[in-house]
Amino acid sequence: MMEVFLDPTMLADFLATSLRLSVPIVFAALGGVLAERSGVYNIGLEGMMLAGAFGAAAGTFFTGSPLVGLVSGIFTGALTAMILAVLAISVGVTQIVAGIAINIFSIGITAFLSRIVFSGQANTMTLPGYKAFALPGLVAIPILGPVLFNQDALVYLMYVTVPLLFILLFRTPWGLNIRAVGENPRAADTAGISVAKVRYLCVLGSGALAGLGGCYLVLAQVYLFSEHMSAGKGFIALAAIILGRWNPVGALFACLLFGFFDALQLRLQFANPEVPYQAFIILPYAVSILALVGLVGKPTPPGAVGIPYEREGK
């Protein structure tokens, strides 16, 4: 096991796997950061990711083009988020309940539709997708080069999305509006910001990002759709949001940590067949909980997260 960390090629290989495993969680966590910053608790990330995976598979299946699949997956994720947006923002129901409903609905509907759409070949087909390609020049950097710059297009998209979301949230007037709505919707409303509009956009964006995470599962990892393939990644993303303190960059590092443990878990399974593999599967989940417990200081979520906003006199 130790030689993985001593041999540069093996280390690079291991870290590249860690990175790839963390990508879907990163996209989902970015979506969660966006929604929660605007004051909407998005526990439906898991369902949105699954819907995105299904949308990506269906789009690619019908057209043969992964790009169409990508757009379709992002759209399906956002469409699923629309349910949360309507329930949580317009109707004002408990956001956790709405999120749970989305997760359960999404598992059922994607399983049902996949039987109809792929008619029995869901687990045998191989869809076209995104393959890794090296970025010339950058890939020559020792260790980091092959880890970071010999990946597929969606990983490069992630490199762009994280700083973009950070700039959007913390360096633009729109970001100020989003955070104002998430911290103190009444004050934001008084200042002339439409709370409902901002929250709608953020929740839809959140679904699109989670859907993108689902796209990655289908188009860059397994090249097919299988029932409940998100397998709890959306829930790990929820933990990453807290660990990352509702900051896109923080969430990225939290997800990389989970990806690292996931890769370690896979490696340990192969290296130690005599130890039952379940002991390793629980690692990422256990680390998530331990990380929440071991936090230094108390994490402070956006002030108004989870509270439906109703204008006075309505």
Next chain:
Amino acid sequence: MLGLLRAAYLLKGVWAVLAALLVGSGLIWLGGSDPIEAYSALFSGAFLEYHGFATTLVKMSPMLLAGLAVALPLRAGLFNIGAEGQIYLGALFATFAALYLPEMPGWLHIIIASIAGAIGGGLWALLPGYLKAYHGINEVIVTLLMNYIGINLVSYFVSGPMLAEGAPYPYSDEIREPLWLPHVLPGTDAHLGVAIGILLAIMLFVMFRRTSLGLSMATVGQNPAAARYAGMSVKRYVMMSLAFGGALAGLAGAYEVLGLKYRLFHMFSAGYGFDGIVVALLADANPLLVTVAALFLAGLRSGANIMQRAVGVPTTVVEAIQGLVIIFVAASVAFRFEKSTLAGIMRRRQEIGAALYSESKSKRIEEQQP
């Protein structure tokens, strides 16, 4: 008119179910079958035929207990999303007790194995309760993540230390026949678990109405600040309601082993813990209504197989319908929002957070003053 509206509101679960079935019929039509034919196969199979109804009762047992496991903490403003993991731990503890305790009369051994199951599920829920009470960590995330740990823990035990000799699949040894739960419908698999579940639902209903313990729990749920003024420890009740909920889920797991499978299997629960969330929300966290909701949703589940055989509609449509049920239940809460139990939950969560905070703060002040 108002009375009519109020009656319609009380029946909102029924409306939600009807709306979900309506959308579901669109899905069935999309799948190329006749919705009326499909639903009549489903419901007659689930409720009108003897063996079909027995299958419904078999599924009702864990769904009812898991529904109570979610509903009880919900009354105190806490979300228990971890019933699935608690079911696994309950089954694990019950199987331990059933297989490895010295021989004793069957009825006594059943009781002890049940208690062991309740302890297993209760302990699994106590941890998120403790983290919520003393560290303010969101119980939703912790209970969610602990599901995966619980499921894999059981997989570990049945494929390692508890693996039956020569087993082709990860499962434990069979438990002794005197420990098998009696059947409530002769000649079928329907076991006593469902009757115990109904009994517990009635007891919980009475507890919330009549006993000081139930009243205290409800007070903590409805008004944590008042509970603190009355000298109750919000922390203790947060931990207790989650642990009690977990114990009920643990019983669900115990009875899957003692009543149905007679062994501990790898991945034995078909998501009953998550069904419990649907059950509890549909029943608006009322223990008696939980019984009705569990019966209905168990019928959907058992009828789905019959429907698949009869008209070829995939059973997964039922899962989609379950999701739709909660979506519509959630949407129906919009009517007379302030008065519904669900509407109060988020408010209560925040009040509990505030009360926990002031409790720990006042304790800190006490410590600082020698």
